[in-house]
Amino acid sequence: MLPSLGPMLLWTAVLLFVPCVGKTAWLYLQAWPNPVFEGDALTLQCQGWKNIPLSQVKFYRDGKFLHFSKESQTLSMGAATVQSRGQYSCTGQVMYIPQIFTPTSETAMVQVQELFPPPVLSAAPSPEPREGSLVTLRCQTKLHPLRSALRLLFSFYKDSHTLQDRGPHPELCIPGVKEGDSGLYWCEAAPEGGQVQKQSPQLEVRVQAPVSRPVLTLHHGPTDPAVGDMVQLLCEAQRGSPPILYLFYLDEKIVGNHSAPCGGNASLLFPVKSEQDAGNYSCEAENGVSRERSEPKKLSLKGSQVLSTPTSSNWLVPWLPASLLGMMVIAAALLVYLRPWRKAGPLPSQIPPPAPGGEQCPLYANVHHQKEKDEGVVYFVVHRTSKRSEARPAEFAAERKFYHLCRGEMPAAQ
16 A cells, blocks of 8 residues: 555645646746847747746736747837836746646846937027027937947928938027927937937027117097197007017106007006107117117197297208298398389489588498398398478478488487
């Protein structure tokens, strides 16, 4: 009886021994290449102890079922990515005559190395350049030292357009940027012949364009406003990068301001309180790049005349020649009109007594000044005698007084 118990005890010992050592010795999992980088073809292989054949192989990642194969002991994972990282294990049926059991391998940690970090896009000298300047876009990243022999290719994009596709240079120059070059930019880096592509975060480029000269418009009723009426000032710059600050002036005094964060126009509404609200209005647009002032607009009020203050005392100069010419024409006309009276001669009763030297005081006299300031100005004195001098002794006496004044003498007391 005892010899028959020997084989049974031996098989019992084998069965007890297999579960204890199967997890550590019967199966093991191998991953290659090692180390594995992004883009590498990752392969998993479940092997038996001393290459013992396996069947019904199952693969797991982080304890979750991944793949099943009846015959194959390998699993192709495709191009490795960062998401391929994890703890892998496998199970398979092992035939150990006369027993068949399914051991489990120990876990193998798969670390996928980053081939290069995501690129970062920058703009030099600034992502807010002035219109007309040169802007350089730089797509910056670096290969892992163990894969530095690879060559990276770079692509540049703006909004939905491709600016450069798969070029060896990590920089892109944009000369003479315009306001239309504003937008969202990003770049992409990829190894030559590889499957890894990484994009940079988007970079907003805002080209700062100077403001154009604003236009000021006055809005009020069909006629000049009066005290108590409302007046609206509308100021608009046709172009210029926002935000735009508008300032409103009455002559040179600021009377209001308004900010346009998105550009466009700005308005100022105010009631006319007094005649001091009349004058020359203007507006100014500023956006940090440039500042422009509008043409002034004159606001007049009903029943009042608002005159602009002259900027120089020379405003009289243009009228001086015309004034002198007019005075000369009037003087010449009077001389021509009075000349026949002098030729006809006065009535005998109207002739003043002769002067001691035989001179006679004229009926009219012309005085021509030769001073520099009064050059060309003619002054004249006209004396007209009365036809009824005998009937008017008082008038005759006045004529004699004028006669003496013409000679520079003092008349005798009457």
